[in-house]
Amino acid sequence: MRTAVPAVPQYIIWRDERKISNRNTPPTTQTQTQIAHKKYNTRNMKFITTNFVKCAVKTCDSSVDAFPLQYSDCQIVQEELEYNPEFIVHMLERLEWNAVVKVARDLGNESLPPVKPEGLDPIMEDDQVILRDLHTLLVETQIVEGKMVCRNCEHIYFIKNSIPNFLLPPHLC
Amino acid sequence: MGVPSLPSEAVAPPKDHEQQWVHDVYNEIAPHFSLTRYKPWPIVEKFLGEQIDHSIGLDVGCGNGKYLGVNKKLYMIGSDRSLGLIDCAQSNSGNLFSLCVADGLHLPHENGRFDFAISIAVIHHFSTEERRIDAIRHILSKIRVGGRLLVYCWALEQEKSRRGYKEGDAQDVLVPWVLQKKTKKSLKGADEADEKSEKEEKKVEQETKYRYYHLYREGELIDNAVKAGGVVVEHGYEKDNWWAIIERV
Numbered sequence: 001m002r003t004a005v006p007a008v009p010q011y012i013i014w015r016d017e018r019k020i021s022n023r024n025t026p027p028t029t030q031t032q033t034q035i036a037h038k039k040y041n042t043r044n045m046k047f048i049t050t051n052f053v054k055c056a057v058k059t060c061d062s063s064v065d066a067f068p069l070q071y072s073d074c075q076i077v078q079e080e081l082e083y084n085p086e087f088i089v090h091m092l093e094r095l096e097w098n099a100v101v102k103v104a105r106d107l108g109n110e111s112l113p114p115v116k117p118e119g120l121d122p123i124m125e126d127d128q129v130i131l132r133d134l135h136t137l138l139v140e141t142q143i144v145e146g147k148m149v150c151r152n153c154e155h156i157y158f159i160k161n162s163i164p165n166f167l168l169p170p171h172l173c
Numbered sequence: 174m175g176v177p178s179l180p181s182e183a184v185a186p187p188k189d190h191e192q193q194w195v196h197d198v199y200n201e202i203a204p205h206f207s208l209t210r211y212k213p214w215p216i217v218e219k220f221l222g223e224q225i226d227h228s229i230g231l232d233v234g235c236g237n238g239k240y241l242g243v244n245k246k247l248y249m250i251g252s253d254r255s256l257g258l259i260d261c262a263q264s265n266s267g268n269l270f271s272l273c274v275a276d277g278l279h280l281p282h283e284n285g286r287f288d289f290a291i292s293i294a295v296i297h298h299f300s301t302e303e304r305r306i307d308a309i310r311h312i313l314s315k316i317r318v319g320g321r322l323l324v325y326c327w328a329l330e331q332e333k334s335r336r337g338y339k340e341g342d343a344q345d346v347l348v349p350w351v352l353q354k355k356t357k358k359s360l361k362g363a364d365e366a367d368e369k370s371e372k373e374e375k376k377v378e379q380e381t382k383y384r385y386y387h388l389y390r391e392g393e394l395i396d397n398a399v400k401a402g403g404v405v406v407e408h409g410y411e412k413d414n415w416w417a418i419i420e421r422v
């Protein structure tokens with residue numbers, strides 16, 4: 001879907017100028033309606049989700065390699081969603097930044113800062129730019145299809161139709 | 174009134190029993206079931222409303238996701254064993270929360286990472302006491318020390334309900350779900366519908382699916398919670414269910 005790694009901006013995996021608009025924007029043609037409803041209106045595997053899921057295998061519980069999972073063969077979309085700077089500021093406090101950096105790298109962005117941006121204030125103009133970018137990265141960037149691999153046990157989990165599936169085969173549970 | 178429940182005698186290993194009498198059934202009835210689930214129960218709503226703004230939490234066995242958007246100041250991850258119901262949740266979501274398919278005994282989350290959790294009408298689908306206690310212990314392990322988990326389980330004591338279970342009845346039961354597939358069939362187009370398929374349609378219409386439940390008697394949920402290593406800070410009875418708020422210590 002996407003090949004080259006953009007140099008700028010820092011936080012964004014890639015900027016899709018044709019961002020998919022959400023359901024509040026009335027679609028203009030019949031075909032677009034179909035796309036909006038069938039394909040693009042209901043994505044839930046946001047980038048942010050990757051920061052809260054790990055390998056489900058019991059024996060991987062104590063391994064540092066079970067989180068984050070390694071993302072490969074991913075198809076990504078960007079969907080325009082309501083920007084809520086408060087949410088980003090508070091979520092940032094709870095994110096494992098190393099995992100954010102790792103997953104972004106899996107998806108093709110090597111340019112995230114190694115240290116978590118701290119103390120961002122939605123009132124400050126410079127911070128606003130960063131918060132916007134973080135919103136695009138964490139919330140608007142969504143994985144539609146792909147694989148998640150545990151770096152410890154190498155089990156592969158699949159994302160289909162933007163739903164990550166962590167059910168284990170019988171021999172692993 | 175209606176189709177009676179049957180006693181459930183688990184002959185298969187617990188996992189197979191649950192696959193057949195819980196997971197397969199939810200996947201089959203998902204769209205229909207989802208339509209019946211939209212009204213939040215008051216205690217659940219209150220619990221979610223009480224969480225500190227911007228807390229992060231889990232909804233284990235979230236079904237069609239009806240609790241995920243109740244408090245917009247929270248970030249929640251909903252998981253369920255049924256792909257069919259997670260699909261429904263995804264369509265309902267308007268994209269506000271995160272979802273995944275996962276088993277309540279094998280959650281794909283780091284231990285101690287979350288502030289709170291809910292598991293509403295889910296634990297009663299595990300078919301042995303050991304697995305029910307394990308499930309509570311497992312969910313507790315995902316929240317931080319001091320974090321709280323709200324659990325709801327169907328009560329044995331529900332004499333006033335239309336099912337009329339009461340003290341002394343069997344606790345492991347198969348509860349009927351009458352599927353109405355009629356509309357789906359008739360959508361297929363009238364020209365296809367010869368007499369034979371009309372008969373088929375009637376058959377499908379009457380199809381009854383059974384789900385396995387363990388009906389909790391008074392005090393049992395608290396007992397399970399303590400065995401799971403939690404501390405019960407509040408508990409009660411609401412709408413044919415026993416509920417408990419369990420703190421991780």
Ligand SMILES: C[S@@+](CC[C@H](N)C(=O)[O-])C[C@H]1O[C@@H](n2cnc3c(N)ncnc32)[C@H](O)[C@@H]1O
Pocket residue numbers: 195196199210233234235236237239252253254255258275276277278292293294295298299
């Ligand atoms: C009665 S529904 C409740 C759904 C939702 N919590 C609600 O209150 O509307 C029970 C749910 O538990 C889920 N479930 C059953 N066994 C499960 C398991 N082992 N792990 C995760 N979810 C499970 C079912 O798929 C179903 O969605």
Ligand SMILES: [Zn+2]
Pocket residue numbers: 055056057060066150151152153154155
């Ligand atoms: Zn693993």
